[in-house]
Amino acid sequence: MTSIMTMKGTKQLIKELRAAGSESTEVEVKSGLHGFPKSALETMSAFANGSGGTILFGLTDKTFRPVKGFDAQRVHDAVSNAVRAKLTPHPAVELSVEEFEGSRVVRADVEEMPYFDKPCFVGSKGAYGGSYIRIGEGDHKLSEYEVSQLRDNRVQPGYDREPVENGNQETLNSQAVENLLEKARVRTPSAFAGVDTRIALKRLNVTTESTRRARPTLAGLLALGVYPQEFFPQLNVTFVAVPGTSLGEVDAGGVAFTDNQSFNGPIPSLITASVDAVRRNSNRAAIITGEGRTDVYDYPDVAVREAITNALMHRDYSSYARGIQVQMEMYTDRLEIRNPGGLYGGVRVEELGRVFTSSSRNAALAKLLEEVEMPRTGSSVCENRGSGIARMAYAMEKAGKAAPEFRVTPTSVTVILRHAPVGATWGARRGDREDPGDSAAVPVAPAMMPTPSGALVAAGEPVQVGTVASAARRGGARGSDARTTGPRAPEEAAVSWRDSSHEHELIEFMSRWRGPVTSQRVQDALCLSQSATNRLLRRMIDAGHVVPTAPPRSHHRAYLLADNLARVRASRRAATS
Structure with a gap:
């Protein structure tokens, strides 16, 4: 009640x-x-x-x-x-x-x-x-699917243990399998040391039987497969970045998605690609200290990784849902990660993140992912202890962000991460925090304060050095900001820096380069997507700060700062006079 x-x-x-x-x-x-x-x-x-x-x-x-x-x-x-x-x-x-x-x-x-x-x-x-x-x-x-979801809550579903039709040992990544077996032999020698490989894979629920013709289970394919989408094309992750706060919004150039991708491969690869996509489309700041530079993004990697891992591990893999992807939607104010399948095992939405619950719809897959290694790091995909949401919440709090939100229906779970800082103030610099006795105070990300030229400031001061999502996604830019000098109130600096950070970076980069630069060089230097780079260059051309060297569709098109072009022309006139 x-x-x-x-x-x-x-x-x-x-x-x-x-x-x-x-x-x-x-x-x-x-x-x-x-x-x-x-x-x-x-x-x-x-x-x-x-x-x-x-x-x-x-x-x-x-x-x-x-x-x-x-x-x-x-x-x-x-x-x-x-x-x-x-x-x-x-x-x-x-x-x-x-x-x-x-x-x-x-x-x-x-x-x-x-x-x-x-x-x-x-x-x-x-x-x-x-x-x-x-x-x-x-x-x-x-609906029929909603009823099936409620009925699945009564028992332990076994969809992840089902054999993959037409699958065989060659559909599994041999190196990933060997890494798994090696770890299993060390951790549980009584069950796996000296045991035939086929028997070991059966015990790990990677295959359905211990014979040469054994087929991989769905769990085995998803965790260790070379390309699971060969058998299940929609068991992947889709990612879109939207230039607004709702689907259907377009930017000034009529672009509906500033990034739109589909990630394929086994679950470890899907997680890595998803975290990379969020980074690529996030604002990036750098904190310069005596130990070097640390990059900080809108969404902590840990929070994104835990959210997408939970979505892939706990999603519904029944026949009803195998045509539905895990969906990531990145708006200008939030990131939403949605998976098919409601909460399983009596977990209530108000309990998420408050109690460690390890009730898993896909028990075989969850257990397997404890041992499967992530690319690059070699660490396990998950702990399977029900602590993922708590780690997600802690990472957001540590970064000064709002706690994760959850939207639950009988057929889906959506995790919502908001990137706006909670309780952040322009006085919170050098990592300072407000009075711990203030009930509204939480750890906040340091304020981003550029110098008028956009150059790095003293060691220990944070500077926003690049964004992947264009300023157009954040509400547009004001060309005049790139020329603004003199002191401004912190609030004014905050607004103008968010709006014009790319312009500052582009001017500084092109000033150092001096000669014509291609859009690809700009893209690489500022860590922008191709569409974001094109929009930035169009804005700078319209504002008169940048001049193209060739027509729009020319393969030889490059770009010069207007000031540099004036110097080049003056130099040529002097040489011919």
């Missing part, structure tokens, strides 16, 4: 309904003038499959006034009988008859069904035709 239902009295609920002028996600009103309405069965199913809720019988659905002629006792008894006879399984419903404005109403508090009993459905319609969920103020029938 949701806390709102247990805390609020009937009069308070009706007062809120009247103030809002409509029903809510937690409260439904039924007239009941002609007895028990059949639609109440759908509402009780919806509340039981969701977070619980309350039905009030004996009120009008427009003004929420008592219904004249309402027989409260008759409806009370009908509701009690219907719960037992017409709903499967029977939800827990607390019934009461209460006095209200000179009349009587029937209140039915429907408790949420335990996860291992869901879905609750109207018996005459069956599970796939009579299961409902509450969305807004209405009851909506669950």
Whole structure:
């Protein structure tokens, strides 16, 4: 039962309904003038499959006034009988008859069904035709996939142990397999030391049997395969970077995606490619200390890595979902990572990150990923201890960012990371923090304060030295900022630096280069994507700071600073005079 239902009295609920002028996600009103309405069965199913809720019988659905002629006792008894006879399984419903404005109403508090009993459905319609969920103020029938997800919660799914049709040992990466076996022999010698390779792979759930013709399991293919998408093309990761805060927004040039990619390969490669993509499309800052330079990005690598690892490890791999990718959407204010499949094993959204839960939908895959190595680092893909979300939250807090958010439906889980700093102030420089006694204070990222020329400042001072997402993604640039000199208030410096960081960098780079530079050299020097580089150059040309050396589609097109071009022309005139 949701806390709102247990805390609020009937009069308070009706007062809120009247103030809002409509029903809510937690409260439904039924007239009941002609007895028990059949639609109440759908509402009780919806509340039981969701977070619980309350039905009030004996009120009008427009003004929420008592219904004249309402027989409260008759409806009370009908509701009690219907719960037992017409709903499967029977939800827990607390019934009461209460006095209200000179009349009587029937209140039915429907408790949420335990996860291992869901879905609750109207018996005459069956599970796939009579299961409902509450969305807004209405009851909506669950899809076949949604019902299957709820039913999978009752048992340990075995989709990750299924054999891959037409697969064989050659579909696995031999080096990755050897690394796995070596680690297994060291960690558990009693099970793997001196054991035939085929038997060891069967015990590790990499293959389905210990014969030469053994086929890899889905878990084995995903963790160790050369190219799993040969068999399951959609079991990959898609990534888009959007120049706004919602899909469909376009930038000034009509571009809908500043980056749009599909990552393929086994899970370790998918994780690496995903983290790299977020870095590539993030703002980058550098902190210069006596020990050297440290790059800092919008989203901590640890948080992104844990989020994408969880998505790939805990996603639904049933036949219903094998056509759905893990999706990454990067907006100007947040990163969203969405996987098919709701929460598994009774985990509640409010518990995520607060308790270590290692309930895994894909037990064989999760166990295997404990031993499989990541490229570049050689560390394991995961710990499989239920601590991933806690590490994600800690990394965000340490970077001064908001805690991860979660959006959960019966068929998906979305992790939302926001890059805006929490409690950051322009006084928080050199790693300083606000008073720890301030309840709103959290560790914050150092403020980014450039010099007017955009050059690096004294050691220990952070400077934003490059971004991968263009300034257009952040709301455009102001060409005049590149020429601004003199002191400015910290707030003004913050705005202009965010808007013009690329212009400063480009001018500084081209000043050092002096001769014509190609767009590829700019792209490499500023760590930008190709589309971001092209937009930056167009803005600088429009502002009169940069001059192209050839027409737009020429292979010989390069770029000069306007000041450099003036010097070149003056030098030529002097040489010919």
